[in-house]
Amino acid sequence: MTMSRVETLVVGAGQAGLAVSHCLAERGGDHVVVERGRVAERWRSARWDSLRLITPNWMSRLPGWSYPGPDPDGYMPASELVSYLQGYADSGAAPVREGTTVELIETCTTGLRVVTDQQTWLARNVIVATGTENRAFVPPVAGGLAPGVHQLTASCYRSPRQVPDGGVLVVGASASGVQIADELRRTGRTVVISVGRHSRLPRHYRGHDIQWWLHRTGVLDQRIDQMRDARSARRAPSLQLAGLCRHRVDLEALAARGVVLAGRLAAADGWSVNFADDLPATTSAAQARMDRLLRSIDAFIANALIANGGTATGSTDTLPAFTAPPGPARLDLRRAGITTVIWATGYRSAYPWLRVPVLDRHGEIDHRRGVTSVPGLYALGLRFLHRRNSSFVDGVGPDARFVAAHLTRRTASRACLTARGR
Numbered sequence: 001m002t003m004s005r006v007e008t009l010v011v012g013a014g015q016a017g018l019a020v021s022h023c024l025a026e027r028g029g030d031h032v033v034v035e036r037g038r039v040a041e042r043w044r045s046a047r048w049d050s051l052r053l054i055t056p057n058w059m060s061r062l063p064g065w066s067y068p069g070p071d072p073d074g075y076m077p078a079s080e081l082v083s084y085l086q087g088y089a090d091s092g093a094a095p096v097r098e099g100t101t102v103e104l105i106e107t108c109t110t111g112l113r114v115v116t117d118q119q120t121w122l123a124r125n126v127i128v129a130t131g132t133e134n135r136a137f138v139p140p141v142a143g144g145l146a147p148g149v150h151q152l153t154a155s156c157y158r159s160p161r162q163v164p165d166g167g168v169l170v171v172g173a174s175a176s177g178v179q180i181a182d183e184l185r186r187t188g189r190t191v192v193i194s195v196g197r198h199s200r201l202p203r204h205y206r207g208h209d210i211q212w213w214l215h216r217t218g219v220l221d222q223r224i225d226q227m228r229d230a231r232s233a234r235r236a237p238s239l240q241l242a243g244l245c246r247h248r249v250d251l252e253a254l255a256a257r258g259v260v261l262a263g264r265l266a267a268a269d270g271w272s273v274n275f276a277d278d279l280p281a282t283t284s285a286a287q288a289r290m291d292r293l294l295r296s297i298d299a300f301i302a303n304a305l306i307a308n309g310g311t312a313t314g315s316t317d318t319l320p321a322f323t324a325p326p327g328p329a330r331l332d333l334r335r336a337g338i339t340t341v342i343w344a345t346g347y348r349s350a351y352p353w354l355r356v357p358v359l360d361r362h363g364e365i366d367h368r369r370g371v372t373s374v375p376g377l378y379a380l381g382l383r384f385l386h387r388r389n390s391s392f393v394d395g396v397g398p399d400a401r402f403v404a405a406h407l408t409r410r411t412a413s414r415a416c417l418t419a420r421g422r
């Protein structure tokens with residue numbers, strides 16, 4: 001196996017890896033990007049067929065790249081985002097080595113040794129940009145289900161056609177869970193959704209997309225050091241939204257379409273499952289969080305109007321107040337005709353190839369703004385890496401710029417020290 005030297009090696013060619021590659025290229029930094037699949041692999045192979053982004057097209061800004069199309073307020077399908085990111089990589093001739101899997105990263109006397117299935121690299125710097133979906137999380141309760149129950153995770157779900165005939169229990173009611181439950185219900189299947197902590201929001205409010213308000217009011221720019229509990233902020237559920245203009249996927253709308261709402265999945269024994277009696281409490285907590293957020297938007301508008309001497313316009317279109325009644329305590333899957341369980345229960349970190357002491361007790365990369373305690377080792381694209389939107393297409397750019405600048409300064413000061421030592 002050949003051995004090569006490079007100043008900086010980036011692992012992963014999703015939006016984070018491509019953004020930092022662009023920033024390094026701008027600074028003339030020698031680098032390669034290694035990607036086990038193809039550019040934007042997760043958007044190619046870990047998304048369901050009908051998925052559209054829940055962020056509007058204009059919110060796809062990356063360093064030196066932005067949405068050029070005719071529908072800035074629309075929501076692009078995942079396939080369009082693949083072309084968008086491929087175009088980004090091609091525009092700067094990003095040095096991406098596709099089909100190259102990192103198997104080991106360890107420190108060595110000259111910096112970091114990166115073993116891939118193609119070749120070994122000696123790098124001064126490594127940027128881990130492998131995303132937030134390293135491992136789909138399936139709660140231990142899954143182990144109690146009978147072997148005859150078909151199980152799959154949201155990252156493996158493609159379309160209703162792939163799911164065996166019969167009803168479906170979807171576990172998890174964040175963006176993926178509600179969208180998948182809705183799609184399956186619309187094909188006429190029996191669908192039960194098990195609901196845990198979730199984020200209820202209207203798609204539009206006072207004449208704008210809710211994401212526009214989250215951006216304008218600074219919610220997306222909130223920093224991790226402003227959060228009372230960083231770990232819980234990093235685990236906040238994604239929004240119950242779909243990338244469709246007038247189509248609601250909140251729990252009230254799903255229930256109206258015939259989806260059965262249930263509490264958190266508490267136990268499974270063969271074909272029998274038990275739910276916690278927390279549905280009224282979780283839905284009313286989500287309603288309260290939504291009300292608080294919308295009130296803060298109203299206050300923002302009022303302050304802006306006072307400053308400009310204007311009057312309020314735009315309807316206060318929002319979702320009706322919703323607290324779900326208690327759901328079923330127990331469900332016999334066989335009797336209910338349910339053959340499949342889909343786990344839309346999120347992801348966990350997994351870095352089995354990272355043999356560098358930077359993982360905390362939860363297996364997460366310990367860092368400050370992407371800079372780890374191991375000289376030359378950086379991370380990008382993690383949830384709330386620095387700001388709330390750090391793991392979104394639109395949010396990774398500022399982090400990529402910061403990491404590229406930090407790394408370039410480090411390289412320059414090392415070069416300076418080496419020259420002085422001579």
Ligand SMILES: Cc1cc2nc3c(=O)[nH]c(=O)nc-3n(C[C@H](O)[C@H](O)[C@H](O)COP(=O)(O)OP(=O)(O)OC[C@H]3O[C@@H](n4cnc5c(N)ncnc54)[C@H](O)[C@@H]3O)c2cc1C
Nearest residue numbers: 012014015016036041053054055101102130131381392393
């Ligand atoms: C269902 C879903 C919907 C989402 N919708 C939106 C949305 O609407 N708007 C938005 O802004 N964000 C959205 N996100 C969040 C975010 O934009 C995506 O998670 C995005 O894929 C993160 O980009 P990334 O570059 O950080 O990581 P990824 O896209 O995950 O890229 C990491 C890359 O690293 C590669 N890799 C991993 N391990 C190795 C290895 N050992 N060696 C080599 N390569 C490796 C992978 O193949 C992958 O291509 C969504 C996320 C999900 C899961």
